[in-house]
Amino acid sequence: MKRILTREPILAANDAAARAVRERLGAAGIFAVNLIGSPGSGKTTLLEATVGVLPGVRMGIIEGDLATDRDARRLAALGVPAVQLNTGSGCHLDAAMVLGALERLPLVELELLFIENVGNLVCPAAFDLGEAAKAVVLSVAEGEDKPEKYAPTFLRAQAVVVTKADLAPHVGVDPHRLAASARAINPALVSFVVSARSGEGLDDWRGWLAAKGVE
Amino acid sequence: MKRILTREPILAANDAAARAVRERLGAAGIFAVNLIGSPGSGKTTLLEATVGVLPGVRMGIIEGDLATDRDARRLAALGVPAVQLNTGSGCHLDAAMVLGALERLPLVELELLFIENVGNLVCPAAFDLGEAAKAVVLSVAEGEDKPEKYAPTFLRAQAVVVTKADLAPHVGVDPHRLAASARAINPALVSFVVSARSGEGLDDWRGWLAAKGVE
Numbered sequence: 476m477k478r479i480l481t482r483e484p485i486l487a488a489n490d491a492a493a494r495a496v497r498e499r500l501g502a503a504g505i506f507a508v509n510l511i512g513s514p515g516s517g518k519t520t521l522l523e524a525t526v527g528v529l530p531g532v533r534m535g536i537i538e539g540d541l542a543t544d545r546d547a548r549r550l551a552a553l554g555v556p557a558v559q560l561n562t563g564s565g566c567h568l569d570a571a572m573v574l575g576a577l578e579r580l581p582l583v584e585l586e587l588l589f590i591e592n593v594g595n596l597v598c599p600a601a602f603d604l605g606e607a608a609k610a611v612v613l614s615v616a617e618g619e620d621k622p623e624k625y626a627p628t629f630l631r632a633q634a635v636v637v638t639k640a641d642l643a644p645h646v647g648v649d650p651h652r653l654a655a656s657a658r659a660i661n662p663a664l665v666s667f668v669v670s671a672r673s674g675e676g677l678d679d680w681r682g683w684l685a686a687k688g689v690e
Numbered sequence: 691m692k693r694i695l696t697r698e699p700i701l702a703a704n705d706a707a708a709r710a711v712r713e714r715l716g717a718a719g720i721f722a723v724n725l726i727g728s729p730g731s732g733k734t735t736l737l738e739a740t741v742g743v744l745p746g747v748r749m750g751i752i753e754g755d756l757a758t759d760r761d762a763r764r765l766a767a768l769g770v771p772a773v774q775l776n777t778g779s780g781c782h783l784d785a786a787m788v789l790g791a792l793e794r795l796p797l798v799e800l801e802l803l804f805i806e807n808v809g810n811l812v813c814p815a816a817f818d819l820g821e822a823a824k825a826v827v828l829s830v831a832e833g834e835d836k837p838e839k840y841a842p843t844f845l846r847a848q849a850v851v852v853t854k855a856d857l858a859p860h861v862g863v864d865p866h867r868l869a870a871s872a873r874a875i876n877p878a879l880v881s882f883v884v885s886a887r888s889g890e891g892l893d894d895w896r897g898w899l900a901a902k903g904v905e
Contacts, residue, residue: 515832
């Protein structure tokens with residue numbers, strides 16, 4: 476029988492798995508952040524830099540990509556437990572995938588979990604992964620109009636991290652104006668302007684994570 | 691041919707609309723290019739530069755975005771007939787939307803049509819829009835690993851345009867190596883390395899369009 480699955484049952488099934496993820500993370504006392512951003516927005520590099528500024532924090536990472544285990548290997552090289560999920564042609568992670576990945580992480584040893592979603596500024600936002608917060612990662616190289624053009628993702632997030640601030644003079648984009656344009660879409664957003672290369676802004680980002688009970 | 695059950699009817703309906711688009715464009719003698727790339731990869735800026743290097747070509751443009759008519763206004767400001775399509779929360783254009791947009795363009799006056807898809811390196815590739823060619827737009831700021839990580843899109847394209855070549859020294863990415871990594875995924879790709887800012891590579895891009903009967 477051929478049938479078109481509408482989004483409602485897909486999202487309902489996802490929400491059930493997200494509740495299971497949230498219960499497991501809650502029981503383990505783990506704060507989880509779902510990182511969402513375009514391909515090349517700097518998600519993995521932000522995670523590498525975050526490992527560097529949170530040396531005492533017991534962190535785990537779930538990496539989502541269509542293919543390759545490059546990103547998990549980059550983080551594992553820093554001594555962080557990292558699980559790679561491959562979606563094939565799937566444009567986002569779902570909670571069932573994350574639930575499976577939790578089995579491969581030493582949850583009792585962790586206090587912070589990053590879930591790096593598939594590079595995509597549209598689809599991941601609709602899928603609750605059981606995270607405590609969604610953070611949008613947006614590089615200055617993407618241009619100032621992106622929050623307005625991709626508003627649904629910004630509306631569902633709690634934080635926005637403007638990356639590659641060191642490129643600002645070369646691309647003619649003011650990273651603080653870019654952050655402000657994201658907050659104009661969603662005034663509840665906390666925003667950070669960072670450069671993994673120069674270290675700019677990483678203290679503020681660390682401070683936000685610390686305020687969430689990490690560290 | 692085996693397809694995933696739930697997607698089959700959606701893609702079949704899209705293919706029917708794509709055939710109608712292709713017939714109309716064929717009858718009008720219009721060469722159509724479907725531009726696919728991440729948010730901020732430089733698709734609209736490439737189009738602005740293309741208008742500049744093809745002054746004698748009768749060009750039309752369909753712009754796809756979740757929201758705003760910024761991009762259509764940018765192109766219309768250059769004197770190009772431009773139609774904006776807004777997908778709401780949709781992560782790609784479909785052929786039915788393009789078919790509707792054709793009604794709003796002066797087809798008998800055109801020889802080249804660009805369809806700028808929603809900024810997304812994953813979802814647009816699966817939907818035939820009735821175009822003659824798909825071109826992936828990828829900026830050096832996105833990093834060298836993207837063709838391997840987003841292979842399905844590169845496998846369905848005929849061309850890849852590596853943009854923002856002027857940023858190469860600032861991001862530590864060799865644009866020609868990036869182009870080569872895309873060709874390694876799909877050896878049938880023709881590749882271009884361009885900078886809309888410096889004008890680098892735009893002659894080759896224009897040459898490819900000319901070889902397709904445009905100009």
